Amino acid sequence: MKTALNLRFLLAFAAALAAFYALYASLHWPFRAALFPRVIGIPLLLLALAEMLLSVLREEKEREGHAVDFELTTDVDPVVARKRTLAILGWIVGFLLLIVLTGFPIAVPLFVFLYLRIAGREGWVLTILITGVSWLFMDGLFNRLLHLPFPQGWLFALWS
Amino acid sequence: MRQLTALLFFLASLWIPGFSHGAAYYEGKTLTIVVGYKPGGGYDRYARLFQKFLPRYIPGNPTVVIQNMPGANSIIAANHIYSVAKPDGLTIGTFNNGLVIAQLTKVEGVRFDLTKMAWIGSTASDAAILAVRADVPHKTVDDLRKAKEPIVIGATGPGSSTYDFPALLKEFAGLNFKLVPGYSSSSDVMLAIERKEADGRGGSYASILPFIERGLVRPMIRTRVVVPEIEKLPVDEDLAASAKGKAIMAVRSTPEIIYRPYAAPPGTPAETMKILRDAFAKASRDKDLLAEAKKTKLPIDFVAAEDAVKVVQEVLRQPPEMAQEITKYIKFGD
Amino acid sequence: MLDAFILGLATIFQWQTFLIMLLGIFLGFWVGLLPGLGGSTTLALMLPFIYKMSPVEAFAFLLGMHSVVATTGDITSVLFGVPGEGTTAATILDGHAMAKKGEAGRALGAALMSSLVGALIGAFALALSIPVVRPLVLTFGAPELFMLAVVGIAFISSLSGQGGRALLRGILGGLLGLLIAMVGQDPQAGVQRFTFGQLYLWGGLDLVPVLVGLFAIPEIIDLAIRGTAIAGDLPKENLSSGVWEGIKDTFRHFWLTVRCSLIGTFIGIMPGLGGGVAQWISYGHAVQSARGDEERRGFGRGDVRGVLGPGAANNSKEGGALIPTIAFGVPGSSAMAILLGAFFLQGIMPGPDMLDKYLVVTFSMVWTMVVANIITVAVSLIFLNQLAKLTLVRGSILIPFILFLAFIGAYTSNNHLGDLLVLLVFGLLGYAMICCGWPRAPLVLGFVLGKIAENNFYISTIRYGSSWLLRPVVLILIILTVVVLLYPFIRFERKGASEGDATA
Structure with missing residues (x-):
């Protein structure tokens, strides 16, 4: 519960920071450009501070503050859950880095391949099959048919 | 799933360049037109119109494709053409005519010098x-x-x-x-x-x-x-x-004289530029293109590269005090 | 009037037109299903093919394609939690939650059937309102549009959940969304707001990468944590029997579906409100329609009404969205802008004549949308049970695939690496919000309405001073805002009177 509490505090803190920055930035703007950011920023700052305070002061009751939204699964052992969360976040950020470094057309099949082999521990046949399909999608549909401008990977940009 | 892959194969096959039968530079190659806006707008519609007719007038009949690179009122696309795209004549771009003013008033984020671009011209004037x-x-x-x-x-x-x-x-x-x-x-x-x-x-x-x-x-x-x-x-x-x-x-x-400007990266070889300039000039006199342009309400009025450069230079010739003064009245934006 | 309505239907049943429409539907089916295959990009790509067609054929093709996109986009939203299109994200909240409960079939059945009902009602509402639609659109000036945005923002209160703390978090989310909408060049002074010197942010944030991040990333994380298939380890039999159940749900909550369809049509007709708005307001309305707190608690966790509302509104709005384009020559979206190009190409001048002299053409367009939806739903029903089985595929196989769809879907909105960064940032924000019990729907509502509110506020005050506050429609909308705002409180009070002692 301690970590969840911390996260609540941090999110509210982040919202308060965003509001503070918005208000600060609006100081340099002409009135009409600044009005709406201020009208939004002031209550955001105040309410975020209130939420910060509440998340420190009050222990949350089970059903209180229920949002119209889904909740993360609680069936999994917290230690395992934590490990898996960090792993998937690593994969997501890694995918982004891979795209930046090698460009979309290479990064997509490569990522699919690596994920299936390392994280999924799938067999070779399935891995290669799905990698092939992903490559087909990427190259056939988005690259050749739609001609999306995929930037060259930084790795290749350095060489050329 | 199987149907989808079959469709993809079929559609992809349409885009794979055909066999070569000649020695022209553009033979079997793909010419990319980078458009600084999303599909559907005026710049995009002009580009797609020329996409259809340009291959007729480029020796070697290359495939012409459109790439939409929207953002910052086409500054992103112009920056790309100026410093990222290779000057091999295979990538050209079209962007906002007002970028001249953006350069004049030193808008943040402008990393191009329009006078140094390899100009093709403009497909239309507008007032x-x-x-x-x-x-x-x-x-x-x-x-x-x-x-x-x-x-x-x-x-x-x-x-x-x-x-x-x-x-x-x-x-x-x-x-x-x-x-x-x-x-x-x-x-x-x-x-x-x-x-x-x-x-x-x-x-x-x-x-x-x-x-x-x-x-x-x-x-x-x-x-x-x-x-x-x-x-x-x-x-x-x-x-x-x-x-x-x-x-x-x-x-x-x-800048409205070159309302729909087209340019290639600086340093594109002169012989390639001649091919592109001729192709645009000829395409804008093509009967079929003109008929289609009339129907889609896209007036065609080609301005050649030399004249386009003159327009750019005329705007950029302002003394610094004047440029300063202009910033008060004209902003560059959407 | 009536004969034009019928003649319009007859024109699309000429065999050649019909075949061309089928081709459009086939393409639109995949465009909707795949994030990253945007409706407008594909429309632009298809333009060259319509040069040789007759007007009726051309519109059968383009509209057949366009109107199916919203329907099949819901399928991706339900199955994977990735919005297939920017306008189908609201279906994720309850649709994907149902899929996780092993009710993917039911959710898909409900989404498709409500889409169909929405398309039908949208078409009929449109047909009935043709005589008044021009004055109606002209009545809604900037002051009225501003107030409509305010009504929409007021829905934040009912999308927040119960209790003071939940309301606080809902409002926080809504304000955050409004603030995010302010990013970009402001139209009053031309100042770059919150752009941090980045060219990418000049035009403001795009809806698609924001939505894909907010919704897809937390679902992917959750899927990875559970380490199972999307539908978990539930018994398989729920899955296949569900489609009929979902279809029946549409009629079980028929009036809700009708109301949300009408909301969609109305918002579609209003120029300048944008595609994202209709489904979120309908979602808010669906939540409101729940009786009692226990029922409302189910929303966001797989209440079928949360699928029906946005599903219906999504398709009914398409018919309405035709109006600004054809009757005024003012396209409401880039897809409609491309359609407008097709109008010119076919020698048709959009304008008042379209509601008068060329009424048959107009109705043939409306009918195309209806027929396209009927065909799509009928065909989809055959596949739905198979599609639902995708939720039984191992998560470790699906995750790279879903991530690919999410990344490419976000990237294609601007073809810029910044899209991916936005995806990541909003993905983390969405995840943090889920962890902390902040609802995401108010944030999206604030985001889609912020700019509309600001722009129309300035137009109203500069143009009319303060006198716009007294315009009759504005007054009605002010009252409506108050009702929407107070609705949860009235409910809260009633609940407080009956159960207050028990919980204290």
């Missing part, structure tokens, strides 16, 4: 005009000056011709305007005129033309750029009282 709703009682420019109630001019925001053009008229020609910016697109302004929230608007002649034909608005004032059918309208610069006003209006409207 900003001021149009008012047909039932507005004021018939002459003088009526607009003496109007008792200010005439409400709807606009998107500073930097667009819907805003800057009437703003200069108000400032330097003394027209009794009330500018109302905030409409999300220039066609939204048109709707505001129809519901009498606004009385008039500025904007490109080509985009207002359908509404003139429909009888919703009538044109009142034009810029120095001569466009057929509206030659007789009073010109903004003649209405300005001060020399400064005239000069700023001239700078604002000059």
